[in-house]
Amino acid sequence: MTASTALHLSPTERVAAAYRRIAEVNRPEVWITLRPEAEVAADAAAVERDLAAGAALPLAGTVVAVKDNIDVAGLPTTAGCPEFAYTPDVSAAAVQRLVAAGAVVLGKTNLDQFATGLVGTRSPYGAVRNALYPDLVSGGSSSGSAVAVALGLADIGVGTDTAGSGRVPAALHGIVGIKATLGIIPAHGVVPACVDYDAVTVFAADLDRAVAAAAVMAGPEARDPRSRAWPADVRLAAPQRPRLAVPRATELTALDPSYREAFARTVAALADSGIDTGEVDISGLLAAAELLYDGAIVAERYAAVGAFLDTAPAGADPTVAAIIGAARATTGPGFVRDLDALAKARAAALALLAGFDGLLLPTTTEHPSIAAVQADPTGINRRMGTYTNFCNLLDMAAVAVPGAPTADGAPFGVMVVAPAFADQVAVDLAARLTGSESPALVEQGVELAVFGAHLRGQPLHWQLEQIGARYAGEIHTTDAYRLTALDTVPPKPGLVRHGAGLGAPILGELFRVSPAGLGGFLAALPAPMALTSIELADGRSVIGFACTFDAAQAATDITAFGGWKAFLQNRN
Numbered sequence: 006m007t008a009s010t011a012l013h014l015s016p017t018e019r020v021a022a023a024y025r026r027i028a029e030v031n032r033p034e035v036w037i038t039l040r041p042e043a044e045v046a047a048d049a050a051a052v053e054r055d056l057a058a059g060a061a062l063p064l065a066g067t068v069v070a071v072k073d074n075i076d077v078a079g080l081p082t083t084a085g086c087p088e089f090a091y092t093p094d095v096s097a098a099a100v101q102r103l104v105a106a107g108a109v110v111l112g113k114t115n116l117d118q119f120a121t122g123l124v125g126t127r128s129p130y131g132a133v134r135n136a137l138y139p140d141l142v143s144g145g146s147s148s149g150s151a152v153a154v155a156l157g158l159a160d161i162g163v164g165t166d167t168a169g170s171g172r173v174p175a176a177l178h179g180i181v182g183i184k185a186t187l188g189i190i191p192a193h194g195v196v197p198a199c200v201d202y203d204a205v206t207v208f209a210a211d212l213d214r215a216v217a218a219a220a221v222m223a224g225p226e227a228r229d230p231r232s233r234a235w236p237a238d239v240r241l242a243a244p245q246r247p248r249l250a251v252p253r254a255t256e257l258t259a260l261d262p263s264y265r266e267a268f269a270r271t272v273a274a275l276a277d278s279g280i281d282t283g284e285v286d287i288s289g290l291l292a293a294a295e296l297l298y299d300g301a302i303v304a305e306r307y308a309a310v311g312a313f314l315d316t317a318p319a320g321a322d323p324t325v326a327a328i329i330g331a332a333r334a335t336t337g338p339g340f341v342r343d344l345d346a347l348a349k350a351r352a353a354a355l356a357l358l359a360g361f362d363g364l365l366l367p368t369t370t371e372h373p374s375i376a377a378v379q380a381d382p383t384g385i386n387r388r389m390g391t392y393t394n395f396c397n398l399l400d401m402a403a404v405a406v407p408g409a410p411t412a413d414g415a416p417f418g419v420m421v422v423a424p425a426f427a428d429q430v431a432v433d434l435a436a437r438l439t440g441s442e443s444p445a446l447v448e449q450g451v452e453l454a455v456f457g458a459h460l461r462g463q464p465l466h467w468q469l470e471q472i473g474a475r476y477a478g479e480i481h482t483t484d485a486y487r488l489t490a491l492d493t494v495p496p497k498p499g500l501v502r503h504g505a506g507l508g509a510p511i512l513g514e515l516f517r518v519s520p521a522g523l524g525g526f527l528a529a530l531p532a533p534m535a536l537t538s539i540e541l542a543d544g545r546s547v548i549g550f551a552c553t554f555d556a557a558q559a560a561t562d563i564t565a566f567g568g569w570k571a572f573l574q575n576r577n
Contacts, residue, residue, distance in 0.1 A: 016049035016056075016066045016109065023068045023111060023158055030156050034131035035149045037073045038080050039112035048109040055107070062107030064221060067214075069103055069161045070153035072146075073113035074120050075205070076100070076194035080110075084196045085118035085128045088318035089310070097194025098229065099163065099205045099222040106221045111159055114149025118322040119310050120165050120198040121329065122146045123173045123369070123389045124378045129320040132375050136178055137416070141374050144174030144389075147206065154208045155180055161218045162208035167198045168297055169369070169393025171206025172405035176368035176418020181215040182405035183207045183432075185446075186425045187397060188233035190219065191226030199297075199305035201231070202397040212406065212436055216444040223446070238521035239426050240473025241450050243433035243443075245461070247362040249275060249421070250285040259391045261371040267417035268367045271408035271438075275365075278437040285357055285364070293350035294394035298328065298387070300346075301339035302398070307332035324382045351399045355424060363427070363434050366392045368405050368418035393420075402428040404435040430473065445475070450517035453526075454480055454539050454549030456488070457498040457569045460514050464495040472522030481510040481542040489560035490572065491533070491552065498569045499533065499552030499560055502540075510542055512568030513549070523548065532556075 014022060024042045045068075052065050071077050074084040076093040077100055083090045095101075100110065117127040125148030126132040133148035135141040136155035143152050147164025151174030154162040164171045166184045175182030183206060190205040197203055205222065209215035226232040251272050257265055275282055296302050306329045314326050358364060369389045378385050396403050401422050408419035419438065423431040429447040436443035453474070458465040461476065482500070487508040489499045500511060518526075527536055533556035539549035566572040 014066055016052040016107070017046055019066045019068055020046050020049045020109060026156070026158050030158070032134065032152065032156065034115055034133050035152050035156075035158070037083055037085070037113050037115050037130050037149070040080070040110070045109055045111060052107050052109065063217065064103060065107030067108040067160045067218075069108045069110050069163060070112065070114045070150050070159035071100060071110055071163045072116050072150045072165060074116060074165060074196040075163060077110055077113060080113055082113070082196065084120070084310070085116045085130065085322070086318060087129065087320040089313060093194065095194065097205075098191045098226045100194070102222050103161070103163070103218065108161065111153075114153055114162070116148055117146035117170070118325045119196070119306070119329065120146040120167060120170060121306065121325045122386055123169055123393075124373075124386050125174065126375055126378050127322045127325050127382070129322065134375065138372075140376070141372055142177070142378055144177040144369070146170040147174055147208070151175060151178055151180065151182075151208050154178075154210060160209065160214060164206045164208060165195060165198070166204045166206045167202050167397060168390050169396070171204065171208070172393055172403060172418070172420055173369045173389060175208055175405040177372055177416060179407045179416035179418070181209050181212050183215050183219045184396065184403045184405070185219060185223065185428050186233070186402045187400055188229070188231050189235070189428065190222045191224075191229040191232040193226050193229040193232070197305070197309040199302060200309065201305060202297075202302070204397060212432070212439060212441055213444050216432055216446045220446050220448060235447055235449055236426055237519060238472070239447055239449070239519050240430050241447055241517050241519060242473055242475035243362050243430045244470040246279060246281065247434055247437070248281045248283065248360065249434065250358055250361040250364040251282050252287045252366065253284050256287050256291065257367070259370045259388060260367055263411040263413070263415070264367055264371060264417055267409050267411045268419065271417075271419055272365065274409065275438075278440070280434070280437055282365075283361065285361070287357075287364070289350060289353050289357070290395045290399070291391065293347060293398055294390070296343050296346060297394045297398055300343040301335040302343055303328070303332040304335040304340055307335070347398055354399045354401065358424060362423070362430055364422040366420055366422060367408075368392065368420045372415065396422060400425045402426070402431050404431045406435045406439050408438070450475070450519055451523045452477065452547040453516050453518045453523060454513050454541070454547050455516065456500050456511060456513040456550055458495055459550065460570065468526075469516055469518070472518055472525065474516040474518045474522065477515040477517050480513050480515045482513070483540045483542055484508050484510055485540060486511050487557070487562060487564045488566070488569070489552075489557045490563050491556060491560045497534070498563065498572070499557045500539070500549070501551060501554055501557040509564050509567060511564070512571070515547065
């Protein structure tokens with residue numbers, strides 16, 4: 006079933022279609038616990054009753070697959086190890102938010118045990134085969150959730166990502182993976198891998214659906230002490246002509262030749278998408294990535310489940326047990342040294358990307374077979390995380406999307422990486438890459454109306470781009486306003502309210518800006534400009550630019566033109 010078909014189904018119809026598809030594809034290794042169809046259909050019927058009663062449920066008709074290290078009330082959480090299983094009474098906060106928005110949960114999906122791996126083969130419940138090429142790996146550790154989406158079983162796959170687990174499987178299936186800034190989607194109810202570096206992630210067939218789910222899941226959570234809110238100065242959009250950093254050729258040698266060629270074609274196409282590029286040295290990022298497993302940070306994995314694995318449970322994956330068990334040798338001073346190294350690397354990463362809106366990277370290095378990974382369970386896995394491992398360590402956001410396919414038509418994935426809280430910028434850039442409209446992930450902000458030098462294409466519009474303002478469309482004032490041409494540098498109009506019927510509708514543009522961005526405008530506002538409430542023709546009132554009455558009286562009245570751009574065109 007395609008994503009577009011699923012959008013037109015009622016909740017109960019979507020559930021019925023999901024179970025038909027589950028039977029059709031016959032991929033039992035995707036699931037650790039699949040709920041009975043009648044039970045899920047009852048949930049969908051309840052959603053339909055809520056809709057009929059007038060409830061606003063943005064995810065109604067959406068079916069969800071949840072990685073089995075994330076709690077769903079009443080379903081066992083195994084983290085990929087049968088002996089570890091427990092049955093929670095309360096769902097993870099992210100799952101609760103999806104369900105509250107009208108989504109229904111199909112079941113719990115297979116994973117690399119204890120979310121340790123990027124291949125999808127480290128599970129006693131079986132290796133999860135790739136949805137497109139069953140002899141090849143699915144990617145992990147969020148293997149089942151990604152395959153459920155790629156096969157059309159689920160609309161949303163919920164995963165986790167510490168080293169790339171929410172991005173590598175997306176790349177290997179040609180789907181979207183969103184790994185938000187750490188803490189933006191709360192990790193309450195998640196079995197930790199590295200508790201300080203774990204992120205709850207989203208898979209979907211397209212960016213719209215992935216962002217819709219991520220937006221619902223986002224927001225602080227009292228039960229997660231590491232959860233975070235969007236800051237007051239959060240950027241709400243990429244600029245009209247963004248600039249992406251790309252790695253030097255010498256830092257792409259880890260790529261399979263077919264992936265290297267696909268990445269080159271992806272980068273070459275950026276100019277057609279209105280994106281400028283510049284090469285940067287990412288060797289410092291790649292060096293920081295090695296601290297996740299080769300340094301003392303791996304002690305966090307031992308703190309999470311090491312004592313349990315020390316009991317030698319029968320279902321323990323030997324590769325996973327060896328990785329986590331090795332962390333016994335870490336020391337306190339070593340851990341502190343690595344934390345210091347990461348702090349320095351974070352600062353260096355910010356300096357590296359200064360002047361850029363994000364960093365474009367290949368998501369992974371290759372697409373190995375299941376047999377190859379079984380023969381070399383650590384070496385291939387290590388290579389596959391080359392470009393993903395640093396992201397959470399350095400507190401960065403990433404959006405994984407399809408890039409140009411390989412020469413033989415296989416999926417190839419890229420990711421837009423951005424500093425913490427620049428998630429919306431990463432989404433906007435990913436939308437440019439995929440040729441789609443950019444959905445809003447960050448829904449907060451203040452509406453700001455502009456009528457002159459801050460309009461798009463005008464000399465002060467850069468000030469809006471600098472604070473990450475998001476264009477929200479054209480607007481008209483009521484007929485209570487008059488417009489004048491002020492004697493300023495650069496030239497600006499002055500908008501003044503005279504009273505109902507004493508002016509004309511004036512054309513402007515509406516933007517959404519961060520609260521801190523609006524405060525910055527107010528603090529730097531030069532005379533005779535002002536910020537005040539503006540009445541719009543559609544009945545709304547928004548904050549907007551105006552000027553003092555005395556300045557308007559001394560200026561030339563241009564109300565008859567209906568807007569600043571029309572005046573400029575006629576003047577010229």
